[in-house]
Amino acid sequence: MRKTFHQHITFVCLCCLFFCLGNYLVGETEAKFSSQDKAQSLELSTAFVFPETIKHLEDTAEEIVMSMKKNYQMTLSNTPDESLGELEVQLSKIKANVQELYIQMDNLNTVYEELSLYKNKNQQDTLTYVHEGFQSVESLRNEVLATIDFSKVEAVHSLLEFKIKELEKMTKQVIENDEEVLEGSA
Amino acid sequence: MTKKFWKAVRRIGSGMFIVILCLASFVVLSSRISGGAPTVLGYQVKAVLSGSMEPTFQTGSIIGIETKDKHTSYQIGDVITFNMDGKVITHRITDVKKQNGQAVYKTKGDNNDGEDRWTVSPQNIIGLYKGFTIPYVGFLLNYSSSKLGSALLLFVPGLLLFISAFISINGAKKELEAGKVG
Numbered sequence: 049m050r051k052t053f054h055q056h057i058t059f060v061c062l063c064c065l066f067f068c069l070g071n072y073l074v075g076e077t078e079a080k081f082s083s084q085d086k087a088q089s090l091e092l093s094t095a096f097v098f099p100e101t102i103k104h105l106e107d108t109a110e111e112i113v114m115s116m117k118k119n120y121q122m123t124l125s126n127t128p129d130e131s132l133g134e135l136e137v138q139l140s141k142i143k144a145n146v147q148e149l150y151i152q153m154d155n156l157n158t159v160y161e162e163l164s165l166y167k168n169k170n171q172q173d174t175l176t177y178v179h180e181g182f183q184s185v186e187s188l189r190n191e192v193l194a195t196i197d198f199s200k201v202e203a204v205h206s207l208l209e210f211k212i213k214e215l216e217k218m219t220k221q222v223i224e225n226d227e228e229v230l231e232g233s234a
Numbered sequence: 235m236t237k238k239f240w241k242a243v244r245r246i247g248s249g250m251f252i253v254i255l256c257l258a259s260f261v262v263l264s265s266r267i268s269g270g271a272p273t274v275l276g277y278q279v280k281a282v283l284s285g286s287m288e289p290t291f292q293t294g295s296i297i298g299i300e301t302k303d304k305h306t307s308y309q310i311g312d313v314i315t316f317n318m319d320g321k322v323i324t325h326r327i328t329d330v331k332k333q334n335g336q337a338v339y340k341t342k343g344d345n346n347d348g349e350d351r352w353t354v355s356p357q358n359i360i361g362l363y364k365g366f367t368i369p370y371v372g373f374l375l376n377y378s379s380s381k382l383g384s385a386l387l388l389f390v391p392g393l394l395l396f397i398s399a400f401i402s403i404n405g406a407k408k409e410l411e412a413g414k415v416g
Contacts, residue, residue: 057398059248061391066255068387071379072262073272074296074372077280077315077324 095175097166102181109159109185113192116152119145120196123204132215139208146201153192160189271360276301278361280315280322281372286343287313287324291363294373297324298366304356307337313363314339316354324363325350 123145167182257274265272272278278299285293290313299315308314308327315324328349329340338353377383 053401054398057394060394062251062255064387064391066251066258067375067378068384069255069258069262070375072266073258073274074279074281074375075271075322076283077297077299077322078283078286 096169097175097178099177102163102166102177105159105163106181106184109156109188112152112156112159113188116149116156116192116196119149119152120201123149123201132212132219135208135212135215139205139212142201142205142208146205149196149198149201153196156189156192160185273301277366278315280324281375282324283372283376286345287326288345290326290344291367292369294371294376295367295369296371296375297363299324299361300364301361302359304359306356306359306362308339308359308362314341314354315360315363316341316358317360318352318354318358322360 123142163178163182163185166178170178261272261274278301279296280299281296282291282293291297308330310327310330313324313326315322317323323341325341325343327339328342331338331340331353333353333355336356338355339359340349341352341354342349378387
């Protein structure tokens with residue numbers, strides 16, 4: 049009985065010793081976890097024009113068109129049946145309006161050209177706001193070209209000048225006639 | 235007859251156990267003296283601490299690694315054990331590349347979703363996994379290397395030896411007393 053007990057104890061002790069040795073005998077290895085994506089080639093590109101710029105150009109074009117329409121109406125609404133002095137005032141106003149109209153037309157063309165440059169850069173229509181902005185300004189420009197007839201403005205200008213000249217002639221003749229009458233009576 | 239047979243089996247088993255124990259002691263001592271990792275017949279045994287190679291081998295299992303020299307070449311699909319950043323890692327080769335005229339290896343854990351960031355040079359490779367694995371033993375060894383495990387492995391045999399000695403002394407005392415009375 050005692051012998052069996054001693055044998056069991058020795059066995060357990062040997063097992064413990066074996067485990068201790070096992071610790072030294074067996075190394076460690078990691079089957080290391082990694083969770084990573086493969087690096088894909090990434091293309092970054094910035095927009096060559098921002099929506100704010102296009103919006104600003106659209107607003108400018110709208111302002112120009114509104115101002116042009118106003119100037120045009122003012123130019124055509126001048127009635128030439130006035131006195132010489134009033135006609136001269138009107139003529140100077142019309143001259144100024146015509147000059148202003150030409151400047152505004154130039155400005156509108158500049159805005160249109162700037163937008164058409166952006167549109168040419170955006171050939172593949174990747175930036176929709178550029179396309180929309182260009183279309184909006186193009187329609188405004190077409191509207192101006194259809195509405196504002198510069199030949200009419202020139203005609204009004206010429207008519208006024210003619211009227212003024214006529215009135216000046218008439219005035220001159222009246223003065224000359226008056227002088228002749230005075231000389232005859234003397 | 236049967237009794238004799240079992241007695242013989244027990245004796246052979248005990249003898250083998252003691253021989254294995256002595257061999258293990260010898261291997262451990264020699265590796266401690268030489269400073270290298272314990273190697274038995276060209277194999278190293280490693281406990282697997284994490285699960286990136288599942289299901290090839292499980293976390294907590296022990297695996298056998300056949301040690302190789304730095305001139306050995308490996309194929310795609312081989313599972314190699316190598317040193318990387320101060321750790322011993324076991325992963326599968328996914329690609330073989332040439333770098334400065336020598337082969338370097340891209341690796342990946344079977345359970346991982348991407349290749350490892352590093353490339354493994356032949357100098358860092360310890361050996362090749364040959365498919366020998368015993369599950370769960372690594373957990374036991376890992377526990378026995380912990381503070382509590384180590385303490386138990388020292389305390390339990392000590393206690394048992396103490397009890398054994400106490401019983402022996404007590405028995406001898408009783409025998410002596412019985413002899414005196416007789």
